[in-house]
Amino acid sequence: MKAALQAATARHPAARPGTPPTLRGLELQVAAGEQVAVIGPSGAGKTTLLQLLAGALPPSAGVLQLDGQSPWHLPRTELQRLRGRLFLAPQVPPLPPRQRVVTSVLAGRLPAMGTWQSLRSLFYPVDIPAAFEALDRFDLADKLFERVDRLSGGERQRVGLARALLSPASLWLIDEPLSALDPTRASQAIDTLLSAARERGTTLVATLHQVDVALAHFPRIVGLRDGAIAFDLPAAQVGRERLAALYAQHEHELTGQAPESPEPVQAPQPVVMHCR
Numbered sequence: 430m431k432a433a434l435q436a437a438t439a440r441h442p443a444a445r446p447g448t449p450p451t452l453r454g455l456e457l458q459v460a461a462g463e464q465v466a467v468i469g470p471s472g473a474g475k476t477t478l479l480q481l482l483a484g485a486l487p488p489s490a491g492v493l494q495l496d497g498q499s500p501w502h503l504p505r506t507e508l509q510r511l512r513g514r515l516f517l518a519p520q521v522p523p524l525p526p527r528q529r530v531v532t533s534v535l536a537g538r539l540p541a542m543g544t545w546q547s548l549r550s551l552f553y554p555v556d557i558p559a560a561f562e563a564l565d566r567f568d569l570a571d572k573l574f575e576r577v578d579r580l581s582g583g584e585r586q587r588v589g590l591a592r593a594l595l596s597p598a599s600l601w602l603i604d605e606p607l608s609a610l611d612p613t614r615a616s617q618a619i620d621t622l623l624s625a626a627r628e629r630g631t632t633l634v635a636t637l638h639q640v641d642v643a644l645a646h647f648p649r650i651v652g653l654r655d656g657a658i659a660f661d662l663p664a665a666q667v668g669r670e671r672l673a674a675l676y677a678q679h680e681h682e683l684t685g686q687a688p689e690s691p692e693p694v695q696a697p698q699p700v701v702m703h704c705r
């Protein structure tokens with residue numbers, strides 16, 4: 430799926446009236462099958478950008494087009510169909526605590542299923558081998574029947590990513606997929622995601638905190654700062670100076686050192702995938 434933003438402006442849903450928009454006049458074209466990493470300091474608007482691309486947040490000005498269609502102007506049935514082709518993975522996957530891993534992973538298919546089929550799948554996991562295979566690619570095959578609340582934060586995050594592999598979506602929007610993973614796991618997880626996306630021709634837009642991982646694995650890098658695109662370049666052309674400017678006053682995020690006053694861990698947020 431190709432995605433395009435034209436002069437798109439968006440406001441964080443919880444932003445106070447009168448505050449400047451979170452994203453300002455974004456121009457972005459992502460071709461079908463492309464793999465793009467979005468980097469930038471905390472508060473730059475990376476998560477808001479993914480929500481905008483997922484049709485979960487309306488642009489307050491400008492246009493979002495997914496395969497040439499504006500989700501905010503589609504009739505209900507077509508909108509439903511389009512939603513089934515999108516997969517948004519939030520940074521903290523919203524996994525119901527008592528659920529089994531197998532059910533959580535198979536939930537990756539829900540947006541593309543009808544109501545009865547999805548209800549049935551919650552009670553009778555229908556494709557256990559597919560869930561096993563997806564978990565195995567993230568080194569979690571032994572957790573298939575484990576309860577989600579017995580997993581570590583990193584394991585939970587990888588279950589959230591295994592969900593993407595089950596999703597038949599043609600656009601994956603993945604928010605900070607590696608934030609709870611150690612460097613080895615992070616590298617393995619990003620390789621798995623990128624190769625799965627490549628195998629299927631799925632378009633992948635991921636926000637990443639780890640600049641070195643973004644540069645090493647993604648062909649195209651979008652630098653976002655203060656709600657605007659600072660650069661949009663092939664990874665090889667980004668260079669130290671641009672990174673230094675992107676992270677000015679946020680150097681600890683670039684060097685990977687802990688900030689002086691770490692932000693509290695974000696509580697799981699409900700994912701709203703509705704355009705209306």
Ligand SMILES: Nc1ncnc2c1ncn2[C@@H]1O[C@H](COP(=O)(O)OP(=O)(O)O)[C@@H](O)[C@H]1O
Binds near residue numbers: 441451469470474477
């Ligand atoms: N809970 C919130 N309430 C109000 N404004 C928010 C909230 N979360 C984010 N924002 C606004 O949106 C901006 C971008 O946030 P976000 O998209 O989460 O950035 P990033 O993912 O790059 O850290 C923030 O700088 C802030 O102005």
Ligand SMILES: [Mg+2]
Binds near residue numbers: 477604
């Ligand atoms: Mg974010």
